[in-house]
Amino acid sequence: MFTVTVRDHLMIAHSFRGEVFGPAQRLHGATYLVDATFQRPELDGDNLVVDMGLAATEVHRIVAALSYQNLDDDPDFVGINTTTEFLAKIIADRLAARIHDEALGPDADGLTGLTVRLHESHIAWADYHRTL
Amino acid sequence: MFTVTVRDHLMIAHSFRGEVFGPAQRLHGATYLVDATFQRPELDGDNLVVDMGLAATEVHRIVAALSYQNLDDDPDFVGINTTTEFLAKIIADRLAARIHDEALGPDADGLTGLTVRLHESHIAWADYHRTL
Amino acid sequence: MFTVTVRDHLMIAHSFRGEVFGPAQRLHGATYLVDATFQRPELDGDNLVVDMGLAATEVHRIVAALSYQNLDDDPDFVGINTTTEFLAKIIADRLAARIHDEALGPDADGLTGLTVRLHESHIAWADYHRTL
Amino acid sequence: MFTVTVRDHLMIAHSFRGEVFGPAQRLHGATYLVDATFQRPELDGDNLVVDMGLAATEVHRIVAALSYQNLDDDPDFVGINTTTEFLAKIIADRLAARIHDEALGPDADGLTGLTVRLHESHIAWADYHRTL
Amino acid sequence: MFTVTVRDHLMIAHSFRGEVFGPAQRLHGATYLVDATFQRPELDGDNLVVDMGLAATEVHRIVAALSYQNLDDDPDFVGINTTTEFLAKIIADRLAARIHDEALGPDADGLTGLTVRLHESHIAWADYHRTL
Amino acid sequence: MFTVTVRDHLMIAHSFRGEVFGPAQRLHGATYLVDATFQRPELDGDNLVVDMGLAATEVHRIVAALSYQNLDDDPDFVGINTTTEFLAKIIADRLAARIHDEALGPDADGLTGLTVRLHESHIAWADYHRTL
Numbered sequence: 001m002f003t004v005t006v007r008d009h010l011m012i013a014h015s016f017r018g019e020v021f022g023p024a025q026r027l028h029g030a031t032y033l034v035d036a037t038f039q040r041p042e043l044d045g046d047n048l049v050v051d052m053g054l055a056a057t058e059v060h061r062i063v064a065a066l067s068y069q070n071l072d073d074d075p076d077f078v079g080i081n082t083t084t085e086f087l088a089k090i091i092a093d094r095l096a097a098r099i100h101d102e103a104l105g106p107d108a109d110g111l112t113g114l115t116v117r118l119h120e121s122h123i124a125w126a127d128y129h130r131t132l
Numbered sequence: 133m134f135t136v137t138v139r140d141h142l143m144i145a146h147s148f149r150g151e152v153f154g155p156a157q158r159l160h161g162a163t164y165l166v167d168a169t170f171q172r173p174e175l176d177g178d179n180l181v182v183d184m185g186l187a188a189t190e191v192h193r194i195v196a197a198l199s200y201q202n203l204d205d206d207p208d209f210v211g212i213n214t215t216t217e218f219l220a221k222i223i224a225d226r227l228a229a230r231i232h233d234e235a236l237g238p239d240a241d242g243l244t245g246l247t248v249r250l251h252e253s254h255i256a257w258a259d260y261h262r263t264l
Numbered sequence: 265m266f267t268v269t270v271r272d273h274l275m276i277a278h279s280f281r282g283e284v285f286g287p288a289q290r291l292h293g294a295t296y297l298v299d300a301t302f303q304r305p306e307l308d309g310d311n312l313v314v315d316m317g318l319a320a321t322e323v324h325r326i327v328a329a330l331s332y333q334n335l336d337d338d339p340d341f342v343g344i345n346t347t348t349e350f351l352a353k354i355i356a357d358r359l360a361a362r363i364h365d366e367a368l369g370p371d372a373d374g375l376t377g378l379t380v381r382l383h384e385s386h387i388a389w390a391d392y393h394r395t396l
Numbered sequence: 397m398f399t400v401t402v403r404d405h406l407m408i409a410h411s412f413r414g415e416v417f418g419p420a421q422r423l424h425g426a427t428y429l430v431d432a433t434f435q436r437p438e439l440d441g442d443n444l445v446v447d448m449g450l451a452a453t454e455v456h457r458i459v460a461a462l463s464y465q466n467l468d469d470d471p472d473f474v475g476i477n478t479t480t481e482f483l484a485k486i487i488a489d490r491l492a493a494r495i496h497d498e499a500l501g502p503d504a505d506g507l508t509g510l511t512v513r514l515h516e517s518h519i520a521w522a523d524y525h526r527t528l
Numbered sequence: 529m530f531t532v533t534v535r536d537h538l539m540i541a542h543s544f545r546g547e548v549f550g551p552a553q554r555l556h557g558a559t560y561l562v563d564a565t566f567q568r569p570e571l572d573g574d575n576l577v578v579d580m581g582l583a584a585t586e587v588h589r590i591v592a593a594l595s596y597q598n599l600d601d602d603p604d605f606v607g608i609n610t611t612t613e614f615l616a617k618i619i620a621d622r623l624a625a626r627i628h629d630e631a632l633g634p635d636a637d638g639l640t641g642l643t644v645r646l647h648e649s650h651i652a653w654a655d656y657h658r659t660l
Numbered sequence: 661m662f663t664v665t666v667r668d669h670l671m672i673a674h675s676f677r678g679e680v681f682g683p684a685q686r687l688h689g690a691t692y693l694v695d696a697t698f699q700r701p702e703l704d705g706d707n708l709v710v711d712m713g714l715a716a717t718e719v720h721r722i723v724a725a726l727s728y729q730n731l732d733d734d735p736d737f738v739g740i741n742t743t744t745e746f747l748a749k750i751i752a753d754r755l756a757a758r759i760h761d762e763a764l765g766p767d768a769d770g771l772t773g774l775t776v777r778l779h780e781s782h783i784a785w786a787d788y789h790r791t792l
Binding site for chain 3 (some may be wrong): 007009011012013014023026027028029030031032033067068069070105120121122123
Binding site (some may be wrong): 544546548549550607608610611612614615617644650651652653654655656657658 | 661662663664665666667668670703706707708711712713722
C-alpha cells in the first residue's frame with residue numbers, strides 16, 4: 001500500500017458551545033497545519049500515487065475557502081462545533097468530492113483512501129480517515 | 133475513523149541487561165516525547181473524539197508518575213528492560229485502565245483504540261497500539 | 265554568552281486594518297507557538313541561566329492572559345494591529361516587567377536580554393529582542 | 397501491535413519522464429529523510445521489536461548505496477521514474493530482503509510488516525507499507 | 529530589534545570539485561528548506577517588519593529561478609562549488625537587490641539586515657547574514 | 661557572516677543538587693539534541709565554512725564520550741550540576757580545543773565563533789556561544 005501526503009495550512013476564528021470546552025467557548029482562533037494523505041494500492045503508469053501538483057492545488061483551494069474566516073459565520077457550520085476533528089472530516093469530504101469529480105485527473109480513481117490530519121498546535125492534532 | 137493526539141514528555145534514567153544493548157547496558161537516560169492517540173469511529177455530541185483537556189491531564193498524570201526517576205529502582209520494573217517500545221505499552225495500558233475507570237468521562241466508552249508513541253530522539257521512536 | 269528557551273502556545277482571534285493585510289483584514293485567528301529566550305553572560309551558582317520552572321510558569325501566565333480571546337476586544341489593543349511581530353514585543357515586555365518584579369527570583373537580575381519568537385505557522389515566524 | 401522507527405537520509409539527483417512532472421522533468425535533486433518502521437505483534441525476549449542498532453546499520457547501508465548518485469544513471473532504474481513513492485518501495489523491498497537474510501538477527505523473523513516513509517520536503521512525503 | 533521569517537524550499541542537482549567533498553563530488557542533489565529573515569529596528573505604521581505576502585512572493589521568485597535545475601549548468605555558477613553556505617549568500621544577495629529595487633514596497637527601506645538559512649537535511653544547515 | 665550547523669544527540673543520566681531543581685534532584689536522565697554551529701566571516705577556497713564531514717565526526721566524538729553515562733559518576737563533573745546550559749558550554753569548549761588542535765583541518769583557523777545548542781525536550785533548550 002502506498003500513500004502520498006501534502007501539507008498546507010489555514011488560519012480561522014471560531015468559538016465552541018458546551019461546558020466541556022472551558023475557555024474555548026469564547027471567540028478565539030487557530031492555525032491548522034493540514035496534512036492530506038492519498039492512499040493507493042498500486043502506483044499508476046508514471047509511478048505516482050497521485051499528481052502531487054494537482055493534489056496540492058485542490059487541497060489549497062479547499063483550505064483557502066475556509067481561511068481568514070470566522071467559522072461561526074459560515075452558513076455551512078451554523079450551530080456546529082467546528083472542532084479540529086470535525087474540520088478534518090470536512091476537508092476530507094470536500095477533497096473526496098473533488099476526486100470523484102476527477103479534479104485530480106482520471107487516474108485518481110485508483111485512490112482507495114484519504115486521511116486528513118489537522119495540527120492545532122505542537123502538542124495536539126486530529127485525524128479523519130475515510131475510504132474513497 | 134477519527135483520532136485525536138496529545139503530546140507530553142518525560143525524563144528518566146535506566147539501564148538495560150543483554151549484549152544486544154551495547155553501551156546502553158550502562159546507566160544512562162532519555163527524554164521521551166509521548167504522543168497519545170485516541171481512536172473513535174464517530175464523534176460524540178460535542179463533535180469530539182475525547183475531552184482533550186481531560187485526555188491531556190490523564191496522560192500527564194501517568195507520565196509524571198514515571199518522570200524524574202531511575203526506572204531500575206521502580207518496583208514495577210524489577211528485572212525488566214524498560215525499552216522505548218515496552219514503555220509505550222506501559223503508558224498505553226495505564227491510560228486504558230483510566231479510560232475504563234471513566235477518568236476521561238462516560239462518553240469515552242465510545243473510544244475503540246489507543247496508540248502511544250515514544251520518541252527517544254529525533255531519529256528513533258516506537259509505537260504501541262491496542263484496542264479498548 | 266548563555267541562553268535558555270522555553271516553549272508555550274496560545275490561540276487567539278483578531279483582524280487587521282490596512283490594505284496590506286488582504287484577506288487577513290477579516291476576523292480570523294492563529295495558534296502562536298511562543299519561544300521565550302533568556303540571556304545571561306555567566307551562569308548562576310546553580311549552573312543555571314534562570315530557574316526554568318519559574319520561567320515556564322511566568323511565560324504561561326502571560327500567554328494564558330491572552331489565550332482564547334478575540335484580541336480586537338482587548339482594551340490594551342484598541343485600534344492596534346496585533347501582528348505576530350507586535351505580539352512578540354508585547355509578550356517580551358510583559359515578561360521583562362515580571363523579571364524586574366523578581367517573579368523569576370532575585371538571581372534573575374543577572375539576565376541581560378530577552379527574545380520572544382512567535383511562530384504563526386510552519387512557514388512564518390517573528391522575533392523581538394530586547395535588553396533587560 | 398508494536399513498531400519501531402529509525403530515521404536516516406539520502407541526497408540524490410534524478411529527472412522524470414512525463415508531462416505530469418512539469419519542471420521536474422529537468423535534472424534536479426532531492427534530500428529524502430527516510431523513516432523505516434518495523435512492525436511486530438509481540439516484543440522479543442529483550443523487550444525489543446528489533447535490534448535498533450542493527451536496524452539503523454542496515455537502513456544506512458541501503459541508503460548509502462543510493463546516496464550521492466544521479467539515479468538516472470543507476471542500471472536498476474533505467475527508464476523508470478524514481479518518484480518518492482517508488483523509492484520508498486525500493487528501500488522497503490531491499491530492507492525486507494536483508495531481514496529475510498537474517499541481517500537483523502534471527503529474532504527478526506518475528507517482524508510482520510515494514511513501512512518506509514520518504515520526506516522530500518517539509519510539505520510532501522510518501523509511504524510504502526508491505527508485509528514480511 | 530524585530531525580525532520576520534518566511535520559509536520556502538527548492539530541489540536542485542549539483543556536484544562539487546575538491547577532495548574535501550568525498551562522494552559529494554559525484555552528481556547528486558538536495559532539497560533545501562529556505563528560511564529568509566528580515567530585520568528591522570522598529571515596526572512600520574502597520575505594525576509590520578515587512579509585508580509578509582510580498583516577502584514570501586519575492587523569496588519564492590528567487591527560489592523558483594533556481595529550482596528543478598542542475599546548478600552545474602547554470603551560467604552564474606560556472607566552476608563554482610554551490611555549497612549550502614554559498615547558496616545561502618546567493619539567495620540573500622538576490623533578495624537584497626530586490627529590496628533595494630523596492631520590490632517589497634517603499635517601507636522596506638527600513639529593513640537593516642537579512643539572514644538566509646538553508647537546511648540541507650534534518651541534521652545540517654547553513655546561514656548567511658548581511659546588512660542592507 | 662556565515663555559519664554551518666550539524667546535529668547529533670546523546671542520552672545520559674544525572675541528578676541535580678539544590679532546591680531550585682525540585683524533582684530533578686532525583687536521578688533521572690535526558691536525550692539531548694546537540695546543534696553545533698561554526699561561524700566564519702568569509703568562506704574558504706572550497707566555498708565552505710568548515711569541512712562538514714570532519715565537523716560532524718568531531719562533534720560525534722565529543723558527544724559519544726559523554727553518551728550512555730551517569731554524569732554523576734564522571735570525574736570531570738564531581739559536585740557540579742550538569743545542567744543543559746552547562747553541558748552546552750562543556751561541549752563547545754571541548755570542540756574549541758579540537759579546533760585549536762587542527763582536528764577540523766588547518767583552514768578551520770578561519771573560524772571565529774562557535775555556538776552549541778542542547779535541546780532537552782520539544783519545549784526547552786539552551787545555547788552557549790563563544791569566540792574562537
